[in-house]
Every structure is written in C-alpha cells, then in structure tokens.
Amino acid sequence: MKRLGYGFLMIVAAGLAWLGTSWAAETPLSLELANAKIEISTFYDGTTLDVTGTLPAEADAVIQVSGPKKDVHLKQKGKVAGFLWMNKYDVSLENTPAVYMVYTPTGAKEKFLNPELGVGYKALVNGIAIEPESADKEFIFGEYVKLMEEAGVYAVNEGTIKYGAVNNGVKSFSATLTIPSLMSAGDYTVEALAVDNGTVTGRSSKKLTLELVGLPASISKMAYGKPLLFGIMAVVIAIATGLIIGVIFKGGGGAH
Amino acid sequence: MLHMYLPIAGNSVNVFLIFGLGGFVGLLSGIFGVGGGFLMTPLLMMFGIPPTVAAASDSNQIVGASTSGTLAHMRLGNVDIPMGVMLLIGGVGGGAIGVQIIKILKAMGNADFLIAITYVIMLGGVGGYMFWESLQGLKKSKNASAEEEIKAPEPNDGKKSLVQKLPLQFKFAKSGCEISMLLPLGFGILVGILAAIMGVGGGFIMVPVMVYLLRMPMHVVVGTSLFQILFTCVNVTILQSYSNHTVDFILAVLLLLGSTIGAQVGTAVSKRLNADQLKIMLASLVLLVCAKMMAGLLMTPSIMVALKGGH
Numbered sequence: 001m002k003r004l005g006y007g008f009l010m011i012v013a014a015g016l017a018w019l020g021t022s023w024a025a026e027t028p029l030s031l032e033l034a035n036a037k038i039e040i041s042t043f044y045d046g047t048t049l050d051v052t053g054t055l056p057a058e059a060d061a062v063i064q065v066s067g068p069k070k071d072v073h074l075k076q077k078g079k080v081a082g083f084l085w086m087n088k089y090d091v092s093l094e095n096t097p098a099v100y101m102v103y104t105p106t107g108a109k110e111k112f113l114n115p116e117l118g119v120g121y122k123a124l125v126n127g128i129a130i131e132p133e134s135a136d137k138e139f140i141f142g143e144y145v146k147l148m149e150e151a152g153v154y155a156v157n158e159g160t161i162k163y164g165a166v167n168n169g170v171k172s173f174s175a176t177l178t179i180p181s182l183m184s185a186g187d188y189t190v191e192a193l194a195v196d197n198g199t200v201t202g203r204s205s206k207k208l209t210l211e212l213v214g215l216p217a218s219i220s221k222m223a224y225g226k227p228l229l230f231g232i233m234a235v236v237i238a239i240a241t242g243l244i245i246g247v248i249f250k251g252g253g254g255a256h
Numbered sequence: 257m258l259h260m261y262l263p264i265a266g267n268s269v270n271v272f273l274i275f276g277l278g279g280f281v282g283l284l285s286g287i288f289g290v291g292g293g294f295l296m297t298p299l300l301m302m303f304g305i306p307p308t309v310a311a312a313s314d315s316n317q318i319v320g321a322s323t324s325g326t327l328a329h330m331r332l333g334n335v336d337i338p339m340g341v342m343l344l345i346g347g348v349g350g351g352a353i354g355v356q357i358i359k360i361l362k363a364m365g366n367a368d369f370l371i372a373i374t375y376v377i378m379l380g381g382v383g384g385y386m387f388w389e390s391l392q393g394l395k396k397s398k399n400a401s402a403e404e405e406i407k408a409p410e411p412n413d414g415k416k417s418l419v420q421k422l423p424l425q426f427k428f429a430k431s432g433c434e435i436s437m438l439l440p441l442g443f444g445i446l447v448g449i450l451a452a453i454m455g456v457g458g459g460f461i462m463v464p465v466m467v468y469l470l471r472m473p474m475h476v477v478v479g480t481s482l483f484q485i486l487f488t489c490v491n492v493t494i495l496q497s498y499s500n501h502t503v504d505f506i507l508a509v510l511l512l513l514g515s516t517i518g519a520q521v522g523t524a525v526s527k528r529l530n531a532d533q534l535k536i537m538l539a540s541l542v543l544l545v546c547a548k549m550m551a552g553l554l555m556t557p558s559i560m561v562a563l564k565g566g567h
C-alpha cells in the first residue's frame with residue numbers, strides 16, 4: 001500500500017515536471033515593465049518606458065501597446081455644392097483603441113505587421129465595427145490612423161527592440177517605449193509576442209496605468225465634480241488677474 | 257523647455273509658447289477691441305488642443321484680457337457703459353436665439369454648411385467693407401489732414417428719420433449720439449445670433465456694427481466692445497464649465513498671463529493710431545482669416561475624416 005502511494009506520487013511529480021517543461025517550451029517569453037504606473041503631474045510632457053524580457057533565441061519579439069477601447073465618432077469630409085470640402089457624413093468606429101503602438105526589431109517590419117499574427121493596423125481593423133455599415137471601413141479606419149499618427153498615439157516603430165546575449169537557447173530583449181503626452185489617464189496593455197517562422201509562439205502581457213496626480217488631478221476632479229463652482233472660480237481668477245495687471249500697468253498706461 | 261500638462265485638454269503644452277500666444281492675441285484685443293477667439297481657437301487646435309476645450313478655455317482667458325483692456329480704456333474715457341449694457345442685453349438674448357437656430361439646423365443636417373457659409377460671408381463682407389471704407393478715409397485725411405473723428409460716409413436720410421421716430425431716445429454721452437435704446441439692443445441681438453451660429457464671441461462683428469451702424473467714434477468702440485465682451489465671456493465660461501466640462505483652467509491661466517499684459521500694451525498702441533489706421537488693420541486681419549477659411553474649404557483635405565466635436 002505504502003509502495004503504491006509512493007509510486008503514485010512519483011507519477012504526479014513526473015507529470016508536473018513534464019507539464020512544466022512543455023509550458024516552458026510554449027511560452028518561454030517573459031516581459032517586465034520598469035514602471036507599471038506612470039504619474040501625470042503638473043509639468044508632465046509625456047515620458048518613456050523601458051521594457052525588458054526574454055524569449056527563445058530563434059524567435060523575434062514584437063511589442064504592442066494598446067487601450068482603452070471606445071467608440072470614435074467621426075465626420076467624413078465630402079464636397080458640398082460641388083466644390084466646398086466640408087465635414088459631411090457621420091461615421092463611427094466602434095471598439096477602437098485610443099492608443100495603438102507597435103514596436104518591432106530592425107528589418108522586415110512587414111513580416112511582423114501581419115493580420116494573422118494579430119499585429120498591425122490591418123489586424124486592428126478586423127476587430128472594429130463601423131456605423132453605418134455601408135461605409136467603407138478600411139478607408140475610414142485608414143484615414144483615422146493618419147489622424148492618430150499625426151497626434152502621436154498610433155505608431156509603428158521599427159528597430160526599437162534590441163536583443164542581448166543568447167544564453168541556454170534564450171535571449172534577452174529590451175525596448176524604450178514612447179508614452180506621448182496625449183496618452184490620457186487610464187489603463188493600457190503592453191503585450192510582447194514571440195514570433196517564429198510566421199507564427200506566434202508565446203505571449204506575455206502587463207497592465208500599464210497612467211494616473212493624474214497633484215494639480216492636474218485636483219483640477220480634473222473639480223472640473224467634473226463641481227463644474228459650476230469651477231466655472232465661477234475660473235472667472236474670478238481671470239478677472240482678478242486682469243485687474244492686477246491693469247493696476248500694475250496704471251503708471252505706464254495713464255502717463256501718455 | 258518648460259511644459260505643463262493640461263488635465264482637461266489631455267495634452268501638455270510649452271508654457272512660453274502659450275504665454276506668447278496669449279500676449280499676441282491680447283495685443284490685438286487691446287488695439288481693436290476684439291476678443292480674438294476667431295484667431296486663438298484655430299491656433300490652439302494647431303498645438304493639439306481639442307476644439308471644444310480650445311474655444312471654452314479661450315473665453316475664460318478673454319475674461320482676463322478684457323478686464324485688463326476695459327480698465328485701461330476706462331481710464332482714457334473710452335467706455336460708453338449704457339451703450340455697452342444695451343448691446344450686451346441684446347447679445348445675450350441673440351445668443352440664446354442663435355443656439356436654438358443651430359439646434360434646428362443640426363437636426364436638419366445642414367448646420368456645418370451654414371456655419372461655414374456664414375463665416376465666409378461675414379468675414380469677407382465685414383473685412384472687405386471696412387478695408388475699402390478706411391482706405392477712402394485714409395486718402396481723404398491725407399488731403400484734408402482731417403482728424404480721427406471722420407465717420408462713415410453715406411448719410412442715409414430715410415433711415416435717420418425712421419431711427420429718430422423710435423421710442424426710448426437716450427443720449428449716449430461718450431458715443432456722442434442721441435438714439436433710441438432699441439437700436440443698440442436690436443444690433444446686439446443680431447450680433448448675438450451670428451456669434452452663436454459661428455461659435456465665436458462676435459467682437460469682430462460688433463466692432464463694425466458700432467462703427468458703421470451706430471456711428472460711434474472708433475476709440476469709444478474699442479473700449480465699449482471690450483466692456484461688452486467681458487460679460488459675454490463670463491457667461492460663456494461658466495456655462496461651458498457647467499454643462500460641457502471644457503474649460504481647461506491651466507491653459508486659460510497661461511493664456512491670460514500673456515493676454516492681460518498684451519491688452520495693456522495694445523491699448524497704448526491703439527492710442528497712437530488714428531481711427532482709419534485701426535480699421536484698416538482690423539480689416540486686413542479679418543480678411544486674412546477669411547482667406548484661410550476659404551482655402552480650407554476649397555483645397556482637397558489631406559485626411560478625409562475629422563473628430564466630431566469642433567466646427
């Protein structure tokens with residue numbers, strides 16, 4: 001009986017060991033963020049975020065930063081009266097990330113921006129619905145991407161992922177991610193993919209939080225929590241500043 | 257370079273750039289008696305501020321600049337308070353009517369077209385007429401060495417007699433005219449409607465109305481316009497903050513530190529220029545904005561979508 005129990009334990013241990021190695025083979029990818037929380041304070045002007053990790057030596061690392069998803073309401077431009085370009089039609093892109101940035105290693109960027117890997121704008125458009133359905137989704141989303149790229153919240157950055165030394169079939173990678181000032185407070189996902197021979201062989205993701213602190217936090221809280229008081233305060237301070245500057249300039253202004 | 261984060265706009269800006277922008281627009285405000293919203297809002301949008309936040313924060317800033325400018329003009333005796341009050345009452349009433357008109361137009365689906373057309377016609381018409389008229393004035397004053405009290409030509413006898421028949425005649429001392437109170441009230445309503453449709457403070461329409469329709473002396477026009485704009489913008493700031501949460505206080509403070517100083521300098525500059533010089537400069541500015549607007553309407557856009565929310 002005792003021997004039977006010992007044998008059972010051995011089998012369980014062997015099974016666990018096997019599971020461990022097979023998991024390791026499927027997801028040998030690790031990802032670490034230097035900061036999981038970024039504080040937006042008074043003099044904040046965007047920042048950078050260092051990420052590091054490891055992956056199998058033969059694979060490539062691709063990093064995606066995305067979130068939060070929302071419905072985007074747009075005006076499509078069209079000609080009015082045959083010659084005036086104006087905002088003409090209402091279109092909405094549903095479930096669209098406010099931020100989407102891809103970081104790839106040097107070379108063959110197109111290899112990684114593959115809808116089958118779930119990476120890049122073409123992959124993104126598959127998960128987005130358009131309203132009205134009759135609108136040309138690919139075209140509208142493409143134009144929206146241009147708008148967001150101009151603002152700096154959508155980007156494809158090639159050559160930003162650097163590899164370190166290979167050790168026991170595993171190599172390290174690192175990248176410095178850009179966090180633009182237009183990336184507002186909220187939760188984002190930083191995801192690393194291990195890509196080998198056109199397939200994703202591992203993924204790992206971490207949550208990144210951007211949070212208002214100090215003066216921006218107090219102002220935002222008051223603007224949304226006590227909007228009437230906020231408006232009156234803004235007016236009073238503006239008038240006071242106007243009066244103070246007026247008094248300071250009294251000598252100069254009245255002398256002529 | 258020192259940057260500050262704007263929590264409502266959701267972006268950061270260069271402190272010195274915004275301070276300078278405020279100073280420039282404040283200068284124009286002190287010289288011409290306009291709020292400068294028709295310049296400031298597009299400029300702020302260029303620096304990545306959402307249009308609704310740009311317009312609302314700008315009106316907060318104008319409160320500071322026009323307080324400073326009104327004070328400076330008051331010392332010079334350039335503010336006709338009864339006239340300003342009548343225009344203001346009309347303006348607020350007209351604004352309310354204009355907002356309703358926009359609601360109806362939006363429901364009908366052609367608001368954007370009408371806003372753009374109103375913009376171009378108003379800017380082009382007002383700017384063009386003012387430019388032409390002040391050019392004539394400058395030529396005349398060269399010949400006759402006339403002083404700045406030259407008023408708009410073309411006396412209209414028919415209109416004058418009708419105007420004189422209106423009730424509530426009042427002597428507006430600073431403006432040097434005796435007219436019915438209904439007249440500034442009516443013009444105030446008209447400007448209020450147009451301003452609400454165009455989404456601007458209306459200073460650049462109010463100034464020509466006072467010069468050409470109410471026949472007020474140019475320097476009193478500038479002071480009185482600023483007085484009137486002050487109250488309009490107090491109202492807009494509180495309303496925008498309360499209903500749309502679009503006033504970015506940090507942005508407004510940065511702008512108004514520049515604009516209050518600019519308004520004082522502008523008032524000093526304004527004193528040194530004669531009426532026609534002032535008018536021709538304002539007219540050129542208005543025509544420039546009109547040309548930019550026209551170019552925007554006629555040229556094929558590089559990006560075929562825009563975020564909904566602005567004009």
